[in-house]
Amino acid sequence: MAAVGSSAEGWQNVLSEHKLFSQLKAQTGSRSCAQLKNLLCCVDGDLLVWNQEDCAFHSIRLRSLSGDSVCEQQLLCINPPLFNVTEVLLNPTQQHIALIGSKGLMVLDVPKRWGKNSEFEGGQKTVNCRTIPIAERIFTSSTSLVLKRAAWYPSETQNPHLILLTSDNTIRIYKLHDHLTPEKVIPLSNTDEETAIPQNRRSYRASLGEIAVAFDFGPLVTVSRGVGLHSKENTAYPLYILYENGETFLMYIQLQGR
Numbered sequence: 001m002a003a004v005g006s007s008a009e010g011w012q013n014v015l016s017e018h019k020l021f022s023q024l025k026a027q028t029g030s031r032s033c034a035q036l037k038n039l040l041c042c043v044d045g046d047l048l049v050w051n052q053e054d055c056a057f058h059s060i061r062l063r064s065l066s067g068d069s070v071c072e073q074q075l076l077c078i079n080p081p082l083f084n085v086t087e088v089l090l091n092p093t094q095q096h097i098a099l100i101g102s103k104g105l106m107v108l109d110v111p112k113r114w115g116k117n118s119e120f121e122g123g124q125k126t127v128n129c130r131t132i133p134i135a136e137r138i139f140t141s142s143t144s145l146v147l148k149r150a151a152w153y154p155s156e157t158q159n160p161h162l163i164l165l166t167s168d169n170t171i172r173i174y175k176l177h178d179h180l181t182p183e184k185v186i187p188l189s190n191t192d193e194e195t196a197i198p199q200n201r202r203s204y205r206a207s208l209g210e211i212a213v214a215f216d217f218g219p220l221v222t223v224s225r226g227v228g229l230h231s232k233e234n235t236a237y238p239l240y241i242l243y244e245n246g247e248t249f250l251m252y253i254q255l256q257g258r
Helices: 008-016 019-028 033-037 062-066 136-141 191-195
Strands: 040-043 046-051 056-061 072-077 087-090 096-101 104-109 126-129 131-134 147-152 161-166 170-175 184-187 212-217 221-225 232-243 248-253
Touching (some): 040 087, 056 062, 072 104, 087 147, 096 147, 104 147, 104 161, 161 212
Parallel strands (some): 072 126
Antiparallel strands (some): 046 056, 087 096, 161 170, 170 184, 212 232, 221 232
């Protein structure tokens, strides 16, 4: 492979011509560039590209692009996802990658690095990686349930948590080490009202655009709780929830423990 020039354009050209990106474009068909970017993440200078057919990440050492040979590895899922992965998300500590689809979510443990070049598992071409299914029970028990959005809890010091927004207008928070049962369940609509409507019709709230479609975290802030002498200040992450009608709802998420 030709050496990469000092300009960003030269580096991008070499990377775009790599065979992995040709495979990715063929795999994803007519998807937009933004959708293609959702299948990429970068871990300590290694670019990881998700390949649905192989159920694996193909890793490219970016620093090796300037040399004669490119360092490549394949990170293979021991227990591959049975759903189509449309997005991958690296957690804040870069130890786990969420594999996200509309019908499920799994977490891949990033393998350890060692050896002369600090490669995954010492440079093995194929590395078997542990995967953990998240909320598997709710997706297998309901064929109509869809995952609309998932994100890592932003803290780097606490145990990893995943926040899921599903089509039943509910936010569920899962601790990675207790992936079967949600730590918190936050309904975003009136349960009695929803169940009073036949299942084959949209609810009254949905017809008004009061169904949550996305969310995102803001930076850590200080929140006062209580009044007067009994008030206390705690830190929490603001969670902005977007509804179909364009309105945004704000809540604060504070998870305890390490």
